[in-house]
Amino acid sequence: MLYYSVKRFGLALLVAVVVSFLSFQLLFLASDPAIALAGEAATEEDIIAIREFYGFDRPVLVQYIDWLGRFIRGDFGYSYYFNLPVSELILGRLGVTFQLGLVAVLLAIVVAVPLGVAAAIRPNTIIDRTALVISVLGQAMPSFWFALVLIVVFSVNLRWLPASGADSWQHFILPTIVIAYFAMPAIMRLTRGGMIEVLSADYIRTAKAKGLRPFKVLFKHALRNAIIPVVSLAAVQFGFMLSGSIVVETIFAIDGAGQLAWESINRNDLATVQALILLFAMIYVMINFLADLLNAWLDPRVRVA
Amino acid sequence: MKPLLEVEDLVVDIPVAGGDLHAVRGIDLSVEKGETLCIVGESGCGKSLTSLAIMDLLPTKARRHAARIAFDGIEIQSLRPRQMADMRGDRMAMIFQEPMTSLNPSYTIGNQLIETYLAHRRTSTKEARDRAIDLLERVGITAAASRLAHYPHQLSGGLRQRVMIAMSLMCEPELIIADEPTTALDVTIQAQILLLLAELQRELGMAMILITHDLGVVARVADKVAVMYAGEIVEAGRATDVFASPSHPYTTGLLECIPVPGKTAPGARLGTIGGIVPSLVGDVAGCAFRDRCRFAAPTCAEPAPAQTASVGHSYRCWFPEGARMPSTVEGLVHGH
Ligand SMILES: Nc1ncnc2c1ncn2[C@@H]1O[C@H](COP(=O)(O)OP(=O)(O)OP(=O)(O)O)[C@@H](O)[C@H]1O
Ligand SMILES: [Mg+2]
DSSP states (O other), rough: OHHHHHHHHHHHHHHHHHHHHHHHHHHHHHOOOOHHOOTTTHHHHHHHHHHEEEHHSSHHHHHHHHHHHHTTTTTTETTTTOOOOEHHHHHHHHHHHHHHHHHHHHHHHHHHHHHHHHHHHTTSHHHHHHHHHHHHHHHHHHHHHHHHHHIIIIIIISSSSOSSOOSTHHHHHHHHHHHHHHHHHHHHHHHHHHHHHTSSSSHHHHHHHOOOOOHHHHIIIIIHHHHHHHHHHHHHHHHHHHHHHHHHHTTTTTOOHHHHHHHHHTOOOHEEEEEEEHHHHHHHHHHHHHHHHHHHHHHHHHHHH | OSSSSEEEEEEEEEEEEEEEEEOOOOOOOEEEETEEEEEOOTTTSSSHHHHHHHHHHOOOTTTOSEEEEEEETTEEGGGGGHHHHHTTTTTEEEOOOTTTTTSOOOSOHHHHHHHHHHHHHOOHHHHHHHHHHHHHHTTTOOOOHHHHHGGGSSSSSHHHHHHHHHHTTTTTOEEEEEEETTSSSOOHHHHHHHHHHHHHHHTTTEEEEEEEEHHHHHHHHEEEEEEEEETTEEEEEEEEHHHHOOSHHHHHHHHHTTTOTTTSSSTOOOBOOSSOOOBBBBBOOOOOTTTGOTTGGGGGGGGOOOEEETTTTTESSSSOGGGHHHHHHHSSSBTO
């Protein structure tokens, strides 16, 4: 297990370095940052001055190492648009998005896994069909539309929950539901498919032959094996939630990292965009690393691989 | 004495494209306490489905009905699923054909052995663990205590099947059904495992249904033999009787397929039974063996009657056994 963990960690680190270099590079490929920073009325001299001031004229590798070094020390640069150090700008908002994504993915798991199991036990019955309809709806319905429906029903008509802002936990209920519903179908389908496959495995027949009760057969012997790929999927989805919650954060006016990313891209706020991209990438790599560890813990065959 | 297991007119149907597959077509079995019944027959004749039907472990789409499936006088068809589960693993146990996939890859073998015991006995984990170690030693696994922490993928096929045997013995069942327990294993360890089973069975006084292709093994361990063909038992009786005077042409054919030390010339081709098994989808009329039978006659298109060769030795064939003298048997078998 230790050897496996170290190996996975090394791999994660390698991916992190490559991803950080690419995200650093991508920005230069998209547009010349000096021209962007200088603005439309700038002269040729202004641009050259800016280029020198920011060090954009140095070799790429030097710039990258310099940038990475500052990044590791927690210095993410200064946002001229927001007039704040980027680190200050990001930290609180990242926390909001992180919480939202985590709770949403947990909610999705809590709903989707039992639903998938129920559908797998009785394939092609009313339970299975209902689960299928729910999951197809979740995939077909655009998030913004579902969000608006929830707002109309629960905020405008029933007045149970606030429609926008992030001041209390009540504010997070609707956005969490929207994100969770988006994540749910894939988890449900994977659980259902995995369970159907596992339930026909020989070792399930063995478990029954030993006289174990159906509950134990289902949850100890079947689900444990069917859940392994679901763990990886949930991790990927969580990473996706972080960077993909722009729509939801905008609709519910939540000051999260998604909204910040959207705004800083529009404003050409280079330092913020870079910091966000790198942070998202690092979080993503870390989540996948943790999912790998969880997988190894769940599946003893992986540990030796 | 009342038999431990009595099966009467067992039928298993599986819905498939084009109708019902009549995989098991009305078989009778009985096993006394402590007795070994061997079921032989070629691949696909319904041996596994028969044993799964007795354990109530058939695939969900399969349908089972029988005039009677009684275990120790209890009609298991009228048991509730819960009561049946209590019986399985405790009073009747099964060893499967596929040792490589019959253990759960996610749990240690210790876990899987112990849970069997705890499912049926009110006892401590410690006691269950001691019993697991004891049984692993009895099935010939060395360093048993440390093996408990191993996962199935860390064991060879032979070891896994030994673990399966130990697992089936955890609660000292009265009946053990071993469905071709060695087919998936190396030839070199097949005999070891079978002898181990036979030895444990004698020691513990269990009854055993042993399903096997290996007639050599049958000759050594069986008290009774049932020969299955296309979902039916075509001949059954005490092993000595069946071996001494095989009465169904299919049985004779099977026996011709075994190499006999000293009799079969080295390098001589062994007999095989030519032809193929008819489809069991839809209605099956008459004797299912007639297309492959040398003695087939127009009457064979009618269902074959049950005949008695001697006390407790019966077969299903239109012709009295006298019709097939050993000299004519040879003609039945191709390439002898
Ligand atoms: N789940 C299933 N679905 C469809 N057909 C099945 C199923 N299980 C078994 N059968 C069919 O039923 C027949 C009897 O199968 P069974 O497994 O009992 O044979 P067997 O005598 O055990 O053969 P083998 O020696 O190969 O194990 C075969 O024709 C098989 O194809
Ligand atoms: Mg079989």
